[in-house]
Amino acid sequence: MTPVPIALGPHADPMLMEAIASGGGEWAPMVDAQALVWAADPDRFPDELPESVRWVQLYSAGVEDWFAAGIIARHPRVVFTSAAGAFSATVAEHAFALLLAGVRALPEQLAATSWRQQEFFGKVGTLRGSTVAILGAGGIGRALIPMLSSVGAKVLAVTRSGLAVPGAAETLPADRTDEVWDRTDHVVVAAPATARTRHLVGAEQLGRLGAHSWVINVARGSLVDTDALVKALRDKAIGGAGLDVTDPEPLPDGHPLWSLPNAIITPHCSNPPSVRPPAxxxxxxTNVRRFVAGEELLARIDPVAGY
Amino acid sequence: MTPVPIALGPHADPMLMEAIASGGGEWAPMVDAQALVWAADPDRFPDELPESVRWVQLYSAGVEDWFAAGIIARHPRVVFTSAAGAFSATVAEHAFALLLAGVRALPEQLAATSWRQQEFFGKVGTLRGSTVAILGAGGIGRALIPMLSSVGAKVLAVTRSGLAVPGAAETLPADRTDEVWDRTDHVVVAAPATARTRHLVGAEQLGRLGAHSWVINVARGSLVDTDALVKALRDKAIGGAGLDVTDPEPLPDGHPLWSLPNAIITPHCSNPPSVRPPAxxxxxxTNVRRFVAGEELLARIDPVAGY
Structure with a gap:
């Protein structure tokens, strides 16, 4: 099959040229291109696109600026796609790093200044054979599943509908979340923040987890009851917590979470600007492959809805 | 297909019953069994085995005790297998935890006591799109590959022969190890300790890695030149080091590695006794599946060679 010609702007970035090629496309000058990947903001976007260009891939997840600049409206025959969802795997990787660090007792080992092997023989755990509940199996939760599977963990997914999530051993609907706490080793919170999910993880839920259990939150701070969590961590009722988001956020200086040895706090940096290019x-x-195959593109922008 | 009857001793452990079933076997009393999984030491091993038993799976990787007790010799028509290789994935999980913790800047974030988001935006990295060299792709190295693939890292494997390792983007023979240092982001040392691998990672090699690169060692301390590593860590010439093994080992109190903020030391506990049952x-x-299918069993003991 002849590779589909795809232009790249404003620069011919090598990582993106490789991505285009791996999807079955081929970098081409704009005049010959059927699509354009634009890795910058709207300011320098070309005023005119050749008639041959049928699809434009934008760099950001939010596209308010592109609507405001009138660019979407100016090209009614072109399909625009955003980067929405592109960073799910990056956030999932962070959640996975927090969980693995906790289960492998890295916080305590980092604090050690002598060879305490016998002690850590009893503290280093494994994800192999364990159950990890993912509360909210949207983009981030789904991206986490293959990572957990790669180390032999079993996933118990909770979604609004309860429709089976691929790769999960079991999927529960949100109204059966109550069944999770006695059945899982660890919990990853990846659900949206709503009135119904506020304090989804509270004193009662924490009390039903095990002394080895880690709670990871990469969603929003409000989903976890901070006071109840601090108490569980102080009492060693759970193994620990890995939090990229907190309530309140930013976490104020002097907050007990900063000094608890079984808490890992990262300041809402699971998807920092520096790591976005490979994602x-x-x-x-993926979108080039879909474009070449004539399939539906990911994160297609609706020119009427405005997102 | 009728499940193959397999006995379990000395206890009917539920995790092992499930393992037998998942491999296509079925727990059965010894008198009816074609195989026996023995999850204990030789002391209580039955004196007689029914004629129907053709295979015995032992619990340990080293089997000197079994030979010493005369049990292997007493059952010449039975195939014995050990647990050799069973714990590769456990050690690989530890290596992966160390690497992810390093790349995600967890040591520095664990030490922080205030919300330094802008700073960590520049320090949190990702394995996605990165290259990880695995020096010595034996059991541990091979077990690590699917974990790295699950987060979108590319593997550059180095083996003695250089024969392509499944899942690696590229495999180099050991005599081309010199090509690795300029081409990889991170290095995982998983090769056996020999005269040729002593100080495989020394000053020159560390100097060719990047300022973001992490070096992980889960093999033997002698493969890394400790003095050169301490210097590279002090100079921030590399991102950091995650060491489950050290030279000298145990690492003495007061050694500089204990206090360097970009070193993670775990005291040779990547495969502690507590995590062995699921592995x-x-x-x-796996061995039940192979037995049922009539395939060659993993870690078959050679009664003549004695291992």
Whole structure:
């Protein structure tokens, strides 16, 4: 099959050229291109696109600026796609790093200044054979499943509908979340913040987890009851907590979470600007493959709805 | 297909019963069994085995005690298998935890006591799109590959022969190890300790890695030149080091590695006794599947060679 010609702007970034090629496309000058991958903001976007260009991939997840600049409206025959969802795997990787660090007792080992092997023989755990509940199996939760599977953990997914999530050993609907706490080793919170999910993880839920259990939150701080969590961590009722989001956020200086030895706090940096390029490249490769195959593109922008 | 009857001793452990079933076997009393999974030491091993038993799976990787007790010799028509290799994935999980913790800047974030988001935006990295060299792709190295693939990292494997390792983007023979250092982001040392691998990672090699690169060692301390590593860590010439093994070992109190903020030391506890049962269960499931299918069993003991 002849590779589909795809332009790249404003620069011919090598990582994106490779992504285009891996999706079955080929970098081409704009005049010959059927699509354009634009890895910058709207300011320098070309005023005119050749008639041959039928699809434009944008770099950001939010596209308010592109609507405001009138660019979407100016090209009614072109399909625009955003980067929405492209960074799910990056956030999932962070959640996975927090969980693995906790289960492998890295916080305590980092604090050690002598060779306490016998002690850590009893503290280092494994995810192999364990059950990990993912509360909210949207983009981030789904991206986490293959990572957990790769180390032999079993996933108990909770979604609004309860429809089976691929790769999960079992999926429960949100109204059966109550069944999770006695049945799981660890919990990853990845659900949206709503009135119904506020304090989804509270004193009662924490009390039903095990002394080895880790709670990871990469969603929003409000889903976990901070006071109840601090108490559970102080009492060693659970193994620990890995939090990329907190309530309140930012976590104020002097807050007890800063000094608890079984808490890992990262300041809402699971998807920092510096790590976005490779994730965007994966998104581009997937969309190029879909474009070449004539399939539906990911994160297609609705020109009427405005997102 | 009728499940193959397999006995379990000395206890009917539920995790092992599940492993037997998942491999296509079925727990059965010894008198009816074609195989026996023995999850204990030789002391209580039955004096007689029914004629129907053709295979015995032992619990340990080293089997000197079994030879010493004369049990292997007493059952010449029975195939014995050990647990050798069963714990590769456990050690690989530890290596992966160390690497992810390093790349995600968890040591520095664990030490922080205030919300330094802007700073950590620049320090949190990702394995997605990165290259990880695995020096010595034996059992541990091979077990690590699916974990790295699950987060979108590319593997550059180095083996003695250089024969392509499944799942690796590229495999180099050991005599081309010199090409690795300029081409990889991170390095995982998983090769055996020999005269040729002593100080495989020394000053020159560390100097060719990047300022973001992490070096992980789960093999033997002698493969890394400790003095050169301490210097590279002090100079921030590399991102950091995650060491489950050290030289000298145990690492003495007051050694500089204990206090360097970019070193993670775990005291040779990547495969502690407490985490072995699920790994052994996986090994049993695989060998039951092979037994049922009439395939060659993993870790078959050679009664003449004595291991």
């Amino acid at each position: 965007f490249a994966d998104h581009v490769a | 052994f269960a996986d090994h049993v499931a």
